[in-house]
Amino acid sequence: MTDASRPGGFPAPIHPAPGDNHRGPCVIASGNGLKDYNGPNTVELAFKLITDGHRPVEACVRGVNLVEDDPEDMSVGYGGLPNEDGVIQLDAACMDGPLHKAGAVAALEDIKNPASVALEVLRRTDHVLLVGPGAKKFALRIGFPEQDLHTEASRKAWLDWRANLNREDKWLDADQIINFPEPWRQQSMGPPPHRGGGGSSEARAGGGASPSHPSGAGHISLDPLGNPHTYGTIHCSAVNKDTDLGCCTTTSGLAWKLPGRVGDSPLIGAGLYCDNATGSAGATGRGESVIHTLGSAWIVHAMERGLTPTEACLEACKRIVDRTHEPRMFDDNKRPRFSVTFYAVRKDGAYGSASILKGGHAAVCTDGKAQRLESEFLYE
Ligand code: GLY
Numbered sequence: 001m002t003d004a005s006r007p008g009g010f011p012a013p014i015h016p017a018p019g020d021n022h023r024g025p026c027v028i029a030s031g032n033g034l035k036d037y038n039g040p041n042t043v044e045l046a047f048k049l050i051t052d053g054h055r056p057v058e059a060c061v062r063g064v065n066l067v068e069d070d071p072e073d074m075s076v077g078y079g080g081l082p083n084e085d086g087v088i089q090l091d092a093a094c095m096d097g098p099l100h101k102a103g104a105v106a107a108l109e110d111i112k113n114p115a116s117v118a119l120e121v122l123r124r125t126d127h128v129l130l131v132g133p134g135a136k137k138f139a140l141r142i143g144f145p146e147q148d149l150h151t152e153a154s155r156k157a158w159l160d161w162r163a164n165l166n167r168e169d170k171w172l173d174a175d176q177i178i179n180f181p182e183p184w185r186q187q188s189m190g191p192p193p194h195r196g197g198g199g200s201s202e203a204r205a206g207g208g209a210s211p212s213h214p215s216g217a218g219h220i221s222l223d224p225l226g227n228p229h230t231y232g233t234i235h236c237s238a239v240n241k242d243t244d245l246g247c248c249t250t251t252s253g254l255a256w257k258l259p260g261r262v263g264d265s266p267l268i269g270a271g272l273y274c275d276n277a278t279g280s281a282g283a284t285g286r287g288e289s290v291i292h293t294l295g296s297a298w299i300v301h302a303m304e305r306g307l308t309p310t311e312a313c314l315e316a317c318k319r320i321v322d323r324t325h326e327p328r329m330f331d332d333n334k335r336p337r338f339s340v341t342f343y344a345v346r347k348d349g350a351y352g353s354a355s356i357l358k359g360g361h362a363a364v365c366t367d368g369k370a371q372r373l374e375s376e377f378l379y380e
Pocket of ligand 1 (some may be wrong): 169288
């Protein structure tokens with residue numbers, strides 16, 4: 001059912017939500033984790049910047065820089081939780097709607113603002129994604145300072161994790177390894193790594209999330225031994241008065257990850273995507289699930305087909321659950337042990353958010369002052 005009075009002839013919503021009827025400039029971000037001021041501060045700064053005439057992509061990057069700089073946010077930038085070797089490796093990407101161009105960095109070490117480095121990849125190069133030492137070399141070459149990203153808290157969290165948990169925490173248990181028939185198995189592969197004791201299978205099931213607080217929507221949760229785990233991330237999408245779009249996602253990724261693990265945040269189409277003809281979207285939460293379904297690109301295409309931002313986010317959550325086939329990812333009641341939260345804004349200013357599990361929220365700014373938006377969800 002189309003509604004001729006709605007810009008773009010978008011159909012009437014199947015599932016009405018608070019952001020459906022908003023029109024005009026808008027910034028939406030994840031409502032970041034334990035530090036509830038970070039999402040609101042991000043959207044208020046980004047909104048001010050788009051109002052002052054900055055490009056939406058630049059406004060989003062500068063907005064998330066606030067979170068990257070915050071030593072108390074252990075999910076992003078300075079003070080983020082490290083990989084299993086104790087090294088903080090950061091991922092970030094941004095995308096500019098009018099140019100339809102992106103920049104990204106992955107597994108970047110010793111530079112506190114990966115989102116800004118991603119913006120420079122977009123601005124200064126003909127590439128999209130720089131990784132590891134190459135990303136760091138690029139950042140240093142254009143003047144980003146090198147620094148130790150650990151805070152006392154992030155170092156202590158890693159030391160505690162290492163003292164208490166199995167170092168092979170990110171490997172599947174022997175009974176969870178997927179066995180394909182011969183001849184897939186390479187004869188040259190060595191024996192599986194030694195698995196010591198200590199890591200609970202529940203902690204591993206969702207990549208380290210506590211079963212009662214799976215780490216979606218940027219939340220830091222405590223594992224059964226009280227150590228923090230996070231997929232925490234901040235995403236920010238913006239549309240300005242000229243209906244131009246931009247977005248950015250930045251993260252320290254999955255806590256205690258295997259060195260070199262790259263999540264969804266720096267992958268265009270997965271952790272973020274924007275198309276200046278339609279809208280912009282991004283994700284926080286279990287990055288592997290977002291990568292498998294190309295969640296953000298799918299949301300933008302769903303909005304192009306006429307879904308509202310909230311409907312598109314809900315559909316993307318459902319796509320993930322429908323395409324998750326490993327039993328370890330569900331509890332005995334078939335409820336996912338993990339979560340993802342999506343955020344979206346449409347070109348006309350409508351906005352929305354949805355999570356797999358209840359508890360996600362976004363920060364939204366449409367008039368200079370941030371508001372909290374509870375994400376729709378699939379499971380209580
Ligand atoms: N969504 C952030 C990550 O999985 O790295």
